[in-house]
Amino acid sequence: MSTRCFSADVEGVTAHLVEVEVRIEDAAPRFVIVGLPDAAVRESRDRVRMAIDASGFDFPREVMVLVNLAPASRRKVGPVYDLPIALGVLSAAGFLAADRLSSHVAIGELALDGRVRPVRGALAVASRLANGDHRPLLVPVGNAREAALCRGTRVVPVRSLAEAVGHLSGQSPLPAESFDPSSLLAAADPEQEDLADVHGQHLARRAIEIAAAGGHHLLLVGPPGAGKTMLARRIAGILPPLTPEEALEATLVHSVAGELPARGIVATRPFRAPHHSISMAGLIGGGPAGRPGEASLAHQGVLFLDELPEFDRRTVDALRQPLEEGRVRISRVRYALHLPSRFELVAAMNPCRCGMFGVPDGECRCTPIQVAAYRSRVSGPLLDRIDIRVEVGRVRYRDLHGAREESSADVRRRVLAAREAQAARYPCTTWSTNAAIPGKRLAEHCPLDSAGREALRTAMDRFGLTARGHDRVLRVARTIADLSGRETVTGDSVAEALLYRGQPGGSPG
Ligand SMILES: Nc1ncnc2c1ncn2[C@@H]1O[C@H](COP(=O)(O)OP(=O)(O)OP(=O)(O)O)[C@@H](O)[C@H]1O
Ligand SMILES: [Mg+2]
Ligand SMILES: [Zn+2]
Structure with a gap:
């Protein structure tokens, strides 16, 4: 007896369909998975066997169960095939009609007790199906919201293997996910820090308002403790809210990276602040699994490089491509990836190693050569792309104890008005902000x-x-x-x- 069902694998932010063929033969009892599976897929055998037994069915014994993942030329990564393999086995064993199964696409990891666990890349799979396939997609409940962001695909969330079988057999059909992200997108992030907490620093406050309004990259320079990090962290909160398309793109990247927030989608502008020890693969993306880096996780949001001169220069130089093209291209032996990467760059640094060069009443202990050497660590080509460079001086006592400052909501209103003026001026161009x-x-x-x-x-x-x-x-x-x-x-x-x-x-x- 042989059955087929469908699943998908994800490369970069693109999903490819995978056919899961299951055959049961009268041969020495074995459970074999072929078709270039990685270790996590091979381990799938134990999870599938246990989950089937725990869900009230009997895993077929005394026979050989052969699973073929096609096309065999592509590497199959991760536990995403657990659910389709289990459904295929149940269908081959006669618990489920084969035609019902092959008219669906399924993704999901199985727990030993039969629960379905979330996987990476569900939105990428839903988008792939919306473009030309149109089969309904069975997804783990934990991936339902992100997958439903893609309007063109019918997304059916399942909690367990038994629920998936009940749905496919028609005995207990499940409702499709109908999630409307608009309320989440309009609301500001309650956890975001507010500009009202930053006292004084009027020049720097104005600079971040201009940067947000025109999409300009920004460099903050100043002595330790002036509030550079504080200011930078508040920029995402004054940018315009995400549009549904922007939220979909940002969610897609977070989904394939396995970094979705608890609410299931990316609903507010990302703010990424990688440590200066970050590697090339960490910042730009790639690595053995071809995952997005910080530059892509910051897509549609802010990439903050605090202590800029401490970053490895070659690593930072690699940001030139995303800054110019709005995406990252990576070619490796195993894969070639295109990842979206359009972000607002914000960098911060001290004026010299001791931090006091040029600070009124401050005493810099560096020699002129040391000051020059410190600054030369910042990549020139990167600096060339930063429109706004502002000095953040020390806060004065009377500012710190002065009147309450404007809140992020007030500043954001002006930013929005300026963005509307730009949208009217650049109605159908390839760029949408003054910076571009x-x-x-x-x-x-x-x-x-x-x-x-x-x-x-x-x-x-x-x-x-x-x-x-x-x-x-x-x-x-x-x-x-x-x-x-x-x-x-x-x-x-x-x-x-x-x-x-x-x-x-x-x-x-
Ligand atoms: N303008 C300010 N208004 C209110 N508090 C401030 C201000 N500037 C600094 N602070 C306080 O000082 C702390 C340190 O500020 P922050 O970390 O932003 O400084 P920094 O300029 O990034 O310093 P460093 O160069 O050492 O990284 C803040 O957490 C805040 O408590
Ligand atoms: Mg700082
Ligand atoms: Zn110094």
């Missing part, structure tokens, strides 16, 4: 008044602003004008944008 205006379209989208032109001319002719610096200042000035609701980029907007041009440590650039 291509160089040759700058003049068209950033009309300067005479004072604005004069300010830029002075900066270039008298203060050494480079041509590349000119373009960056113009993009930032565009955002400042959007924040004040002006279509023309005026002299004040340009003058303010020039404030955010400092090199790390404060020398002009």
Whole structure:
């Protein structure tokens, strides 16, 4: 007796269908899985056997059970095939009609007592089925919400092997998941830290508002304890809420990485803050299993590199590709991956190793050579892509005990208005924020008044602003004008944008 059912494996964020063929033969009792299974798939035999017995069926004994996972050319990873293998065995043993089984796709890990455990990549599988297959998908209950984000696939959550059998046999059909993420997406994350807690630092607060409004990358430079880390952690909370499409993309990455939050989907902008000891694979992605790195987990959110000079330079340099293309491409012997990776980069650093260089009333113990060496550890090509660089000074006593500061909700309202102005200006272009205006379209989208032109001319002719610096200042000035609701980029907007041009440590650039 032989039956087929379907499952899927996930490579990067893309799922491929896998056919699970089960055959029972009159031969010496054995349970064999072929088709390039990894160790976790081979262990599936014990889980499947126990789960079948624990669910009130009898695992077929005195016969050979052969499972073939096709196509055999692709490696099969992880425990995701437990559920389809168990269903296939039950069908081959006569407990379940073969045609009911082959009209479904199933994924899920089995516990020894027959419960179905969540797996990685359920949303990727649902998306694959929505594109052309349209068979219903049986998923573990723990994956139901993420899979249901994909509108085109009928997602049936199952709690146990017995429930899956009841559904497929028609004896106790289960309802499809109907999860509407809109309420989760509109609400701000209650756990997010608020800008009201950051006292003083008005220049830096303004800089993160501009960065959020225009999608500009940001560098915060200042002495220890000034509040750089505090400020950076509050940026995700002033960005616009995720749209359903953005939430789907972010959830997809977290799902294949096995990092979904407890509520089952990514509903607020990701904030990723990897430690500076992170490896290349950890930051960019890859590794033996081809998993997304921090740069992809930050997709649609913020990637925060605290203590930037402490990161390995080669590792940080590898961010150039995602910064330019919005995705990561990795080629290895075993796989080639494309992972989405569009994030807002926020970096923080001290001005020198001791942290006090250029700080009023501070005493720097570094030699000029040490200061230069410390700064040269920051990748130049990375710095080139950071539009806004701001100094965060020491907080003064009267600021720390001053009036309550504006909350994240207030700042976010202005950010949203500025984003709406950008959406109206760039209705169907490949870019959507001021930070991404291509160089040759700058003049068209950033009309300067005479004072604005004069300010830029002075900066270039008298203060050494480079041509590349000119373009960056113009993009930032565009955002400042959007924040004040002006279509023309005026002299004040340009003058303010020039404030955010400092090199790390404060020398002009
Ligand atoms: N502007 C501020 N308003 C309120 N509290 C502050 C402010 N700045 C610093 N603090 C307090 O000081 C602590 C340290 O701040 P934070 O870690 O952000 O400093 P930092 O600039 O990142 O320092 P380092 O360079 O050592 O990493 C905060 O947890 C907070 O309690
Ligand atoms: Mg810090
Ligand atoms: Zn120093």
